[in-house]
Amino acid sequence: MHTRFIDAYAGLPAPLQSALEPILRHDDFPAMFTAAQVNQLKSQTGLDDAALAFALLPLAAACSIAPISNFYVGAVARGVSGNLYFGANMEFRGASMQQTVHAEQSAVTHAWMRGEAQLASITVNYTPCGHCRQFMNELNSGTELAIHLPDRAVATLGDYLPYSFGPRDLEIATLLMDSVDHGYHDAEGDALVEQALSACNQSHAPYSQSHSGVALESASGKIYTGRYAENAAFNPSLPPLQAALVVLNLSGESCLTIRRAALVEKKDPLVSQFDATRATLKALGCDQLQHVQL
Numbered sequence: 001m002h003t004r005f006i007d008a009y010a011g012l013p014a015p016l017q018s019a020l021e022p023i024l025r026h027d028d029f030p031a032m033f034t035a036a037q038v039n040q041l042k043s044q045t046g047l048d049d050a051a052l053a054f055a056l057l058p059l060a061a062a063c064s065i066a067p068i069s070n071f072y073v074g075a076v077a078r079g080v081s082g083n084l085y086f087g088a089n090m091e092f093r094g095a096s097m098q099q100t101v102h103a104e105q106s107a108v109t110h111a112w113m114r115g116e117a118q119l120a121s122i123t124v125n126y127t128p129c130g131h132c133r134q135f136m137n138e139l140n141s142g143t144e145l146a147i148h149l150p151d152r153a154v155a156t157l158g159d160y161l162p163y164s165f166g167p168r169d170l171e172i173a174t175l176l177m178d179s180v181d182h183g184y185h186d187a188e189g190d191a192l193v194e195q196a197l198s199a200c201n202q203s204h205a206p207y208s209q210s211h212s213g214v215a216l217e218s219a220s221g222k223i224y225t226g227r228y229a230e231n232a233a234f235n236p237s238l239p240p241l242q243a244a245l246v247v248l249n250l251s252g253e254s255c256l257t258i259r260r261a262a263l264v265e266k267k268d269p270l271v272s273q274f275d276a277t278r279a280t281l282k283a284l285g286c287d288q289l290q291h292v293q294l
């Protein structure tokens with residue numbers, strides 16, 4: 001079992017521990033459960049969907065990296081496929097506060113990066129901040145996304161974000177998690193650049209059209225990609241580096257062991273990721289950033 005889960009696992013109810021043991025046993029647990037695994041966990045423990053997601057929160061929170069706040073937030077997103085995806089907040093020592101990833105953003109991005117088409121619900125161990133409510137208002141699940149919090153009745157995003165401002169106010173029809181292909185090609189480079197290009201093609205940037213994608217090569221040699229997720233209110237947008245760091249972290253690797261990175265974006269974009277990507281990577285000890293402009 002990955003060391004980060006040991007304490008949280010020990011605190012789970014015994015029936016859930018034994019149901020999870022075969023899945024968590026190996027180091028390479030991807031911080032998600034397929035719909036088939038979810039059904040098996042439910043039948044082995046007698047928990048329903050909502051209770052299972054709550055019970056898993058300590059494991060999700062164990063993926064948090066919070067050297068600034070020491071405040072460990074965990075989230076579990078449920079896709080319409082029935083899959084469950086963990087999310088956890090990430091703080092970066094030596095970078096700016098704006099580079100922080102919230103647990104809700106992490107879970108949403110995790111589901112999107114693993115190919116989920118839409119979310120049905122999200123369960124969080126603390127109430128989502130205003131920034132996260134706005135971030136989630138970009139999703140193709142709209143205001144119907146169910147939000148489950150400890151000690152509160154289930155409510156929708158619409159309940160948590162009345163009089164909301166969102167994509168429709170800017171006459172945007174493509175929503176976050178909708179499947180897209182922007183059709184960029186001809187990025188010169190190796191497999192890392194190719195994967196960053198593929199992420200760029202699937203990024204969500206309907207406001208600036210400044211599509212971008214990042215690929216990271218970890219110490220293990222694996223490649224993790226991240227797509228840019230723009231937001232109608234601009235500031236809550238999640239940069240492509242953060243999306244890649246979410247997947248790398250949830251896959252069990254350390255953000256401090258990135259060997260090299262590639263950023264693919266348009267030439268002379270309205271919005272560029274380059275400076276922020278370079279600065280945050282530098283704070284993580286990586287100065288090997290290849291910048292490819294389309």
Ligand SMILES: O=c1ccn([C@H]2C[C@H](O)[C@@H](CO)O2)c(=O)[nH]1
Pocket residue numbers: 066069071073088089090091100101102103104127128129130132
């Ligand atoms: O909705 C929220 C509010 C805060 N945090 C994180 C961000 C930061 O890492 C820490 C303190 O704000 O908690 C979340 O993940 N979600």
Ligand SMILES: [Zn+2]
Pocket residue numbers: 102103104128129130131132133
């Ligand atoms: Zn938040």
